[in-house]
Amino acid sequence: MAQLPPQRQKSLVRLMERLGLSDHSRIRWDLMDLALTHPSISPDQNYEQLEFIGDAVVRLAASEVLYELYPDEPVGEFAAIRSILVSDRTLAEFAESYNFQKYLLYHGHYEGAGLVSLLADAFEANLGALFLSTNDLSLVHPWLDAPLKIKAEEIKRDPARQNxxxxxxxxxxxxxxxxxxxxxxxxxxxxxxxxxxxxxxxxxxxxxxxxxxxxxxxxxxxxxxxxxxxxxxxxxxxxxx
The missing domain is CATH 3.30.160.20 (Double Stranded RNA Binding Domain)
Structure with a gap:
C-alpha cells in the first residue's frame, strides 16, 4: 500500500477488519481503494468497472448460499429469492451494516433512492475488488455468507416476498x-x-x-x-x- 496516503491505508485496513478479514496478505489494496472511489471524485479512476464484476460475484455467492440452504428447491424459487438478495435495497442494507459509506470517497449529498444506489454500487465494487484479488470467492464467503443466509431465510418466510x-x-x-x-x-x-x-x-x-x-x-x-x-x-x- 506504499502508493496510498497513510490515512487512506488505515481506513481500508479498518474496513477489512470490520469484514472479519484479518489476513491482508492477498488483498489488492489498489483495487480496494478504487472500489471505494465514486465517479464524482474521478471520472476515469473509479469503481464502475469493479461494480460490473461485483454484480456477477454477488449473484454467484448468493446462488451458492441458496444451493446450500435449499438443495431440493426448484430453480424458479432460487431465482425469486436471489433477485431480492442481489437487489439494490438488500445490498445497501448490507453496506450500511458494515458502514461502507464511512470509507467511500464521493462528492455531493445523497439521500433516498440515490443513497441506496450509491451504497449498493460501492458494495458490488468491493466484491469485485476482493474477487480480483484472488480470482475466487475466498475473500467473500467468510463474511458475506452469514448475512446472505439470514436474509434468504427472512425472504423465504415472507409470503409477499418483500414486495x-x-x-x-x-x-x-x-x-x-x-x-x-x-x-x-x-x-x-x-x-x-x-x-x-x-x-x-x-x-x-x-x-x-x-x-x-x-x-x-x-x-x-x-x-x-x-x-x-x-x-x-x-x-x-x-x-x-
Missing amino acids: YKDALQVWTQSEHHVLPTYKVEKNPKSKSEEDFFCSEVWLRDILLGSGFGRSKKAAQQAAARQAYEKAVQTESPKKNA
Missing part, C-alpha cells in the same frame, strides 16, 4: 376489484433518512396503511406492508373457522 405493493394489489383486486392508491410526501417531522418520506395507501376512501422510508418507493412499500399484514390478519380467522 408488498404487488401483494396488496393482488389482494385488493381479488377482494374488492379495485387498485389501491398511494399518497406520498416529504415527512416534515423527519429525524433521519429512514423516515424522509411518508406514504399512505388508500382503498377508495378507506385508509389501509401508512409508512415511512428513505425514498418514495420505500415509503410506499412500508405503507403497503402495513396494509397487507392487516388484511392477512383479518382473513386468518375466516380461514381457520
